[in-house]
Amino acid sequence: xxxxxxxxxxxxxxxxxxxxxxxxxxxxxxxxxxxxxxxxxxxxxxxxxxxxxxxxxxxxxxxxxxxxxxxxxxxxxxxxxxxxxxxxxxxxxxxxxxxxxxxxxxxxxxxxxxxxxxxxxxxxxxxxxxxxxxxxxxxxxxxxxxxxxxxxxxxxxxxxxxxxxxxxxxxxxxxxxxxxxxxxxxxxxxxxxxxxxxxxxxxxxxxxxxxxxxxxxxxxxxxxxxxxxxxxxxxxxxxxxxxxxxxxxxxxxxxxxxxxxxxxxxxxxxxxxxxxxxxxxxxxxxxxxxxxxxxxxxxxxxxxxxxxxxxxxxxxxxxxxxxxxxxxxxxxxxxxxxxxxxxxxxxxxxxxxxxxxxxxxxxxxxxxxxxxxxxxxxxxxxxxxxxxxxxxxxxxxxxxxxxx
Amino acid sequence: xxxxxxxxxxxxxxxxxxxxxxxxxxxxxxxxxxxxxxxxxxxxxxxxxxxxxxxxxxxxxxxxxxxxxxxxxxxxxxxxxxxxxxxxxxxxxxxxxxxxxxxxxxxxxxxxxxxxxxx
Numbered sequence: 267x268x269x270x271x272x273x274x275x276x277x278x279x280x281x282x283x284x285x286x287x288x289x290x291x292x293x294x295x296x297x298x299x300x301x302x303x304x305x306x307x308x309x310x311x312x313x314x315x316x317x318x319x320x321x322x323x324x325x326x327x328x329x330x331x332x333x334x335x336x337x338x339x340x341x342x343x344x345x346x347x348x349x350x351x352x353x354x355x356x357x358x359x360x361x362x363x364x365x366x367x368x369x370x371x372x373x374x375x376x377x378x379x380x381x382x383x384x385x386x387x388x389x390x391x392x393x394x395x396x397x398x399x400x401x402x403x404x405x406x407x408x409x410x411x412x413x414x415x416x417x418x419x420x421x422x423x424x425x426x427x428x429x430x431x432x433x434x435x436x437x438x439x440x441x442x443x444x445x446x447x448x449x450x451x452x453x454x455x456x457x458x459x460x461x462x463x464x465x466x467x468x469x470x471x472x473x474x475x476x477x478x479x480x481x482x483x484x485x486x487x488x489x490x491x492x493x494x495x496x497x498x499x500x501x502x503x504x505x506x507x508x509x510x511x512x513x514x515x516x517x518x519x520x521x522x523x524x525x526x527x528x529x530x531x532x533x534x535x536x537x538x539x540x541x542x543x544x545x546x547x548x549x550x551x552x553x554x555x556x557x558x559x560x561x562x563x564x565x566x567x568x569x570x571x572x573x574x575x576x577x578x579x580x581x582x583x584x585x586x587x588x589x590x591x592x593x594x595x596x597x598x599x600x601x602x603x604x605x606x607x608x609x610x611x612x613x614x615x616x617x618x619x620x621x622x623x624x625x626x627x628x629x630x631x632x633x634x635x636x637x638x639x640x641x642x643x644x645x646x647x648x649x650x651x652x653x654x655x656x657x658x659x660x661x662x663x664x665x666x667x668x669x670x
Numbered sequence: 671x672x673x674x675x676x677x678x679x680x681x682x683x684x685x686x687x688x689x690x691x692x693x694x695x696x697x698x699x700x701x702x703x704x705x706x707x708x709x710x711x712x713x714x715x716x717x718x719x720x721x722x723x724x725x726x727x728x729x730x731x732x733x734x735x736x737x738x739x740x741x742x743x744x745x746x747x748x749x750x751x752x753x754x755x756x757x758x759x760x761x762x763x764x765x766x767x768x769x770x771x772x773x774x775x776x777x778x779x780x781x782x783x784x785x786x787x788x789x
Contacts, residue, residue, distance in 0.1 A: 288715040292708045340692075349690035349697065353704045356683075363679045371676055403685035410680040422679060591685040 267644035269298050271437025272636035273429070277508035278377040278501065280365040280425050289361040294433045296354045297655075304347050305582075305653045311343045312578060331572075331580040338581070352589050355407050355434075362429045363409065366422050377421055377504035384507030386489075388500065389516035396494050397519060399543040403591040406434070412472065412495035424473045424501020431475065438626060438645050438656050439475070441634040442509070445625050446536040446567050447476025449661050451483040453622035454532075458563065463487050463531035467557060469520040469550065470494075470538030474502035474513060476567075480534070481511045490525075492518040521549040528559040539568045540598040547601065551610035561670035564612070567622065570662040572599040575652070582652035603664050612666035621660035 273279070282290060312334065320328050320337035328334045338344040366373060381388070396413040404411040408430060410423050432443050439445035447468070454461060464487055468477040471491030481489045491513060493499050499515040506513040518524055520538065533554045539547055554564040572580050580599075587596040607617045623646075630642035650657045689697055724731035740748070757764065769775075 284716070284719060285712050288712040289708055291715070292711040295711070296704070296708075345690045346700070348688075349700050350704060352688070352690070353701050356701070357704065357708060359683070360681065363681060367678050374676070404683035407683040407685065409683045411684060415680075418677060418680060420676065422676075426679065589688055591683065 267641045268638075269294070269436055269641055270636040270638065271641065272441065272634075273432040273437065273443070274441035274634065276505060277380045278373075278425065278428075278504045279508075280362060280373060280429050281369060282362075282365045283368070286361060286365045286368075289357070289364070290429070290433055293354055293358045293361055294436050296350070296357075297434070298436055300347065300351050300354060301654045304350070305651070307343060308338070308347060308582065308653070309578065311341060312338060316341050316344070328577070331577045331584055334577055334581040335584070348585060348589055351585075352407075355590060358433050359408055359426065359430055362426055362433070365429070366425055373422060373425060374420060377425065377501060377508075380508035381500075381504035382507065383510070384503055385512040386503065386506065386514040387516070388503040388514070389518075390496055390500070391517045394494075394496065394517050395519075397521070397543070397546065399546060399594060400494050400541065403593060405541055405591050407591050412493070412498055414495070414497050419497050421497050421501040421504065423495070423497035424499075424505075427498060428473050428475075428501065428505065435655050437636070438624075440626060440629045441637065442478070443475040444479050445656075446661055447479040447534075448483075448625040448628075449622040450476070450534060450536070450565055450567055450663060451479045452625060453620075453663065454563075454565070455483065457620070461532075461563065463562075465530045466490070466532045466534070467492065467523070467525070467530045469523070469533065469535040469554075470541065471502060471515070472498040473505055474499075474515065476534075476536040477502070477513060477515075478506060478509060478511050480532075481506075481513050488514070490514045490516065490530075492516045492520065492523060494519050521546050521553060523553055523557060525557060527556055528562075530557050531559050531562045532565070533557055533562070534565045534567070536567045537569075539566055539603075540592065540595050542598075543594055544597060544601075547598065548606050548609065551606045551612075555611040555668060558668040560668055562668050564607070564664075564666045564668070566603075566664045567661045568664070569595070569599055570619070570657075571601070571603060572596075579652040585653070607664065607666040611668075613669055616665075616667035618665055620663050620665060622663050623660040624656070 316337040317328055320333065328337050400413055401411065408423075408426065410418055410426070412423065412427065413419065414423050428443070435443065440448070463484060466480045466484065466487050466489045468474075468480065468489070468491045471477045471493050472495060474491045477489060477491035480487065491499065491502055492515070493502070494517065496517045499517050503513075503515040506515070516524070520535070520542070539550070542550060551564075558564060575583070583599070584596045586592040604617050604619075608614050626642045626645050630637040630639045645656075646659070648654070648659065650659070691697055691700075721732040721735070
């Protein structure tokens with residue numbers, strides 16, 4: 267399939283000139299090629315020579331993802347794959363920074379103007395402490411990190427994330443990068459019949475990509491997005507304004523959210539948990555339970571646990587841990603999320619994993635720029651392939667309901 | 671001209687970058703190749719843009735380009751440019767061959783240094 271997906275413009279998005287746009291498109295094409303053209307070769311390489319060499323050197327067959335890693339790392343094919351994948355990630359951010367630096371203060375002014383039309387609140391924490399699991403490494407190799415550094419924490423890092431993530435996801439999550447939130451919303455409407463949340467909280471919302479669909483699909487609800495990244499929520503507030511939605515944003519830590527007990531009917535997160543830590547994740551589950559009103563739902567859309575996958579698949583996925591500044595990616599998948607939810611107080615019979623189908627076909631049906639029916643269909647109807655962006659078919663969600 | 675008071679964005683991500691190759695310099699080499707591939711792609715896009723911009727003004731540049739027949743001087747000019755480009759691309763191999771013909775060696779180079787120091 268030819269991926270021609272294009273990001274939808276809005277008033278706070280970085281503007282690329284022709285050459286910058288070409289560099290950004292090249293990175294998107296390169297990522298597509300790595301996943302479609304190079305990734306499929308890793309399996310045969312492993313089976314036909316890497317496993318054999320491991321066996322010869324150690325006298326036994328590779329037993330788990332760690333052994334497979336040892337077998338693959340010295341192989342030239344794997345080295346090229348991992349190297350080019352990493353380079354594509356670095357070029358991605360660089361290509362967007364070119365646009366942001368060229369526009370300079372103009373971009374900040376545009377965003378501030380857009381923010382003025384968002385009637386929702388923006389709360390920035392005085393002396394807020396960014397947790398170590400976000401500040402230790404720049405997650406996804408995004409220079410400056412999600413939360414920025416002292417004196418380098420203006421909303422441009424949110425703008426960088428907004429454009430960068432579209433390229434990273436190669437547009438699979440739609441022209442507004444909102445497929446995850448949209449898919450979970452549609453799942454709620456389809457599967458939790460009659461559930462009408464009045465207050466919704468999105469934890470680890472970054473720039474609100476997944477947050478805004480909740481306002482769109484539950485327009486009467488009060489919607490909050492919180493994140494530890496000040497630049498992200500500042501930009502998110504502006505972006506919501508640019509998109510004509512009144513959504514509240516706050517710089518808060520999902521481990522200790524500044525709202526009273528039972529305040530929300532629905533607490534969600536999208537690809538948040540794997541960016542936290544072994545200590546933070548159970549605390550976030552407990553915090554969700556505290557924040558929910560009786561009968562309210564907690565839904566986390568994130569990565570499925572490793573025990574559902576074969577070791578080679580685990581190895582491919584674990585590359586993110588080593589090569590893309592994702593320190594908790596591997597360890598998170600080894601945690602028993604159902605047990606965490608139980609320990610946090612959710613009734614055992616209310617906890618389950620399920621799949622929220624991707625909404626990507628809707629973008630093609632709505633004739634979003636570049637979203638051909640063929641390409642959208644190819645993204646929506648796929649077997650799960652480790653190393654490709656997004657699972658084929660749908661997002662893995664963990665659902666639990668607080669005792670009514 | 672705008673006056674900028676804000677600092678430029680950071681360009682390096684925090685976190686030790688892994689090496690993928692055992693051979694020194696190969697990681698940098700691969701990154702340069704990828705950047706160059708990107709720049710080639712940018713140029714191709716620029717030519718495409720030129721054709722489309724001309725078409726918007728009623729000038730079928732793409733069609734006209736297709737219709738051009740290369741005469742002998744044009745063929746020679748092109749071929750010379752391609753060979754010159756290849757020559758630049760393989761300059762290190764050319765150097766290696768020249769060294770072989772002249773029987774130049776590392777030992778010989780060191781010997782020259784020593785000789786000149788005293789001679």
